[in-house]
Amino acid sequence: MESIKKVNEKKELNGLWLLTVLILFAMLLLTSSCTDTCEVTRSYVNYEPIYTTTQEIRDGVEYLPPKEISNPGRLYFKDGYMYINEVGEGIHVIDNRVPTSPQKLGFVSVPGNFDLAAKGNFLYADSYVDLVVFDISNPNDITEVNRELSVFAGYDVYAGLWDEQRGILTDWEATTVEEAFEADCESGLIVEDFLAADFAVAERAQFNADGGSPAQSGIGGSLAKFTIYDDFLYTINSWEMRLFDISTLEDPEVGSIVQLGWGIETIFPYGDKLFIGARNGMHIYDNANPSEPELISSYQHVNSCDPVVVQDDYAYVTLRSGTECEGFTNQLDIVDISNLSNPRLHKTYQMQNPHGLGIDGSCLFITEGEFGLKFFDVEDVDNLELVSHKEDLHAIDVIPLNENLMVIGNDGFKQYSYNCETGAFNLLSTIAITNL
Numbered sequence: 001m002e003s004i005k006k007v008n009e010k011k012e013l014n015g016l017w018l019l020t021v022l023i024l025f026a027m028l029l030l031t032s033s034c035t036d037t038c039e040v041t042r043s044y045v046n047y048e049p050i051y052t053t054t055q056e057i058r059d060g061v062e063y064l065p066p067k068e069i070s071n072p073g074r075l076y077f078k079d080g081y082m083y084i085n086e087v088g089e090g091i092h093v094i095d096n097r098v099p100t101s102p103q104k105l106g107f108v109s110v111p112g113n114f115d116l117a118a119k120g121n122f123l124y125a126d127s128y129v130d131l132v133v134f135d136i137s138n139p140n141d142i143t144e145v146n147r148e149l150s151v152f153a154g155y156d157v158y159a160g161l162w163d164e165q166r167g168i169l170t171d172w173e174a175t176t177v178e179e180a181f182e183a184d185c186e187s188g189l190i191v192e193d194f195l196a197a198d199f200a201v202a203e204r205a206q207f208n209a210d211g212g213s214p215a216q217s218g219i220g221g222s223l224a225k226f227t228i229y230d231d232f233l234y235t236i237n238s239w240e241m242r243l244f245d246i247s248t249l250e251d252p253e254v255g256s257i258v259q260l261g262w263g264i265e266t267i268f269p270y271g272d273k274l275f276i277g278a279r280n281g282m283h284i285y286d287n288a289n290p291s292e293p294e295l296i297s298s299y300q301h302v303n304s305c306d307p308v309v310v311q312d313d314y315a316y317v318t319l320r321s322g323t324e325c326e327g328f329t330n331q332l333d334i335v336d337i338s339n340l341s342n343p344r345l346h347k348t349y350q351m352q353n354p355h356g357l358g359i360d361g362s363c364l365f366i367t368e369g370e371f372g373l374k375f376f377d378v379e380d381v382d383n384l385e386l387v388s389h390k391e392d393l394h395a396i397d398v399i400p401l402n403e404n405l406m407v408i409g410n411d412g413f414k415q416y417s418y419n420c421e422t423g424a425f426n427l428l429s430t431i432a433i434t435n436l
Helices: 002-034 054-058 153-157
Strands: 037-052 062-064 072-078 081-086 090-095 103-109 116-119 122-127 130-135 143-148 167-184 226-229 232-236 240-245 253-259 264-270 273-278 281-286 294-300 308-311 314-319 331-336 344-350 357-360 363-367 373-377 385-390 397-401 404-409 412-418 425-432
Touching: 037 054, 054 130, 054 167, 072 116, 072 397, 072 404, 081 116, 116 226, 226 264, 232 264, 240 264, 264 308, 273 308, 308 357, 314 357, 357 397, 363 397, 363 404, 385 425
Parallel strands: none
Antiparallel strands: 037 167, 062 103, 072 081, 081 090, 090 103, 116 122, 122 130, 130 143, 226 232, 232 240, 240 253, 264 273, 273 281, 281 294, 308 314, 314 331, 331 344, 357 363, 363 373, 373 385, 397 404, 404 412, 412 425
């Protein structure tokens, strides 16, 4: 009996061992099946750069019939005429000698145009890498008379926006791409080879080329990157100021280059000084020698978008939050510049989302983007008085001149009459914007 018992125990042990082996084998099969790869399809958007040859761009300048304003940029006023930049495309020409009834005269097609300034009978505009000179003596027939080639060569700094062989990067073409990859059959996770693939998606490039006697030169808004003082045209990009001698108006000569640091945004002339707005502050330059501006001092603030206007002993600086501005501040800084070598903050007022601003006497106008347009009395800088707040419009930049306020925004080009003494503020006219 004992021998039979041992045999049975041995059989049970062998059975358990065999069962264990079978279980382990089954688990191995299951594990192996989980690591099998299957083919999966994934899709993504690919952006291919579109280049236009410099010759095609240069041949694209022409004077066309009036067209609708759809994407407005810079404002410029001269001798009763408004010149409104259509971002990247050209310049709308408007007869504004009667502000209650502005008339669109034509459109100057200028590929890659973002900024402009004028003196005498000549207007200067960027066209990607070139500076173009126009004869505006007849606003009904504006013609190109000269061109400085490749003077804004800084475009090639921005990841190949300018390629000498292919031309200028003018657009992106989006296409949906479908590709097959190996993946884990059960989890669907794509294997390492796919994970190592490069999926850099390009964002749309934002190009940026980036005074004097009112009787001779025009007036730009607070967001201007072109300005004129004496016989010089000053142009800025994100890090430098480039000068052009325009003593012969139709034939500018390339002048000196002034390194400004990074984050440069706007330029405003006042007397023989240049006030340059940067994302981290305001730079003051002595322009007594217009061919060689010299830094006097800088006023520092937190990173934000930063246009500036000046009157008497105060600079008015708006700070705006937003992705491109790298900040979270929305305010008006009034800076005491009575000592130009030591500008100091005098007082701060909270705003909603200030973009541009303009000042005329005791009237200060601030555009608040989607929050409208504000009119302040600044007779007492320690106690600004809000005279009026137009909330029913979108406002980006302004030019106040002789009790006529010119405003540009996504709603259109609007004009108001104003009076600093009485506080009157009334709409005169509107040119609508379409195809937004």
